[in-house]
Amino acid sequence: MAVARLRSAAARVRPALAGAIGERRLLGTAAAAAEVTTDAAAAVAAGVSRWEPMGAREYYDYRRAIYGDITHKAILVDAAGTLLAPTEPMAQVYRTIGQKYGVEYSEDEILMRYRRAYAQPWGRSRLRYVNDGRPFWQHIVSSSTGCSDLQYFEEVYQYYTTEKAWHLCDPDAGRVFQALRRAGVKTAVVSNFDTRLRPLLQALKCDQWFDAVAVSAEVGFHFKNLPKISMCTAAY
Template sequence: MALMASTKKHSLSRALSSFLRFRSSPGNEIASKPPCGARYSSTAASAAPAAAPATTEPRGMGAVEIFGLKDYEDYRRSLYGGITHKALLVDAVGTLVVPSQPMAQIYRQIGEKYGVEYSEDEILNRYRRAYEQPWGRSRLRYVNDGRPFWQFIVSSSTGCSDSQYFEELYNYYMTDKAWHLCDPDAEKVFKALKRAGVKIAVVSNFDTRLRPVLRALNCDHWFDAVAVSAEVEAEKPNPTIFLKACELLDVKPEDAVHVGDDRRNDIWGARDAGCDAWLWGSDVHSFKEVANRIGVRV
């Protein structure tokens, strides 16, 4: 009987894994990326970013045809004593924080005294073209402090290669003036999650300025770990960065859920690592909703 129960549980677990992999809708656009030091996000820009070609997930017979969402969440709560996950992984830009002003506006404002004459629309278009080009110096855009990459982006976007301009712009994106929290209730929610025993980590494609940014916003102490692509040497959607976050939290990937605003980088990447994943702005719209889905009342 014990063997049969174990086999049944294993089969259910595999089916639920299938459920995670095939749950999201196909054909969604993939958001573009950052300003100088920020990730450029569709939620933070004044104009919609250029769309990447639509990508379709494979279809197949999975647990979605067998189990409803409520059954799945009830199953997880039965495993973890009332909560669905032992750990929460959170994307940074576009989910936890957003730029306080549009990137092109900042590039233009700071650049005026350095001779930048391009309009905000032209800066934004040039920025997009530069960001989409292959970065030949490394397989990673964000290496250490990311300066070589951002110098290329800034000069390509504005036509200005003045080192003082770059440093002023680069340092601006390390301050609390550049960013604000997406959800004003985030601190209250994260405290409630931690009281319930849920571990929390930030998982972000960013250079090493992410930690100073979190300190500047006085939210670095909310997290048990921070997995930054520049430090992990892997960028989302590479599952390595999610696995590193789970390692830092000392949890198994299947015990964690990741929340982020990019379907390709956050949702597909996390699920490839074996984590559950919810799309910010679609599956969940606030951290209170995240906590409620995990089973923690705020």
């Protein structure tokens, strides 16, 4: 049986993994990909010619065989930069839309001004996004481009509500999250974002991958201020 041979292989590779486990970090879908790579290596070592589907119980036992008591019951992922990424550079979008409103700054100038504006404190709280985040983003757009035209801001704001503005960082993310859920692992998005996140996840057809979605603008907290929440980020 494939599972038995995988467990046997796990017993052989476990000592080599022991030193690295202490340094392992949850990296959202990247972690799942890393674990799949490890699993595949164990399968090859065990002489398994092809990957065979496991039930939730078998998967749990197999993970314990490799990692001992280190198992993950839940995976939390950030949205921007981990699950989603902008389709085009922000400065390019600001400039392209802004040309008809008289924006003359170059993309480099817009980016420099954006970074400067974004780094400034926003009120007395670290929470930048409240509800739809419009006051904050209106300040950022006007500071970045020198254009305070409300129609321009609305066009930029609405653009980032559409699936055209975003893409999945990993095109295989859906298969990974669905496999995790079948294995009994709870999945959630925990992100500092405004209220556009939920409709955006729906537009990208990935909202069904998660058991829960927590948005800072909805709960009134900047999540990195909460030590009990383990933020999981990844570089793509």
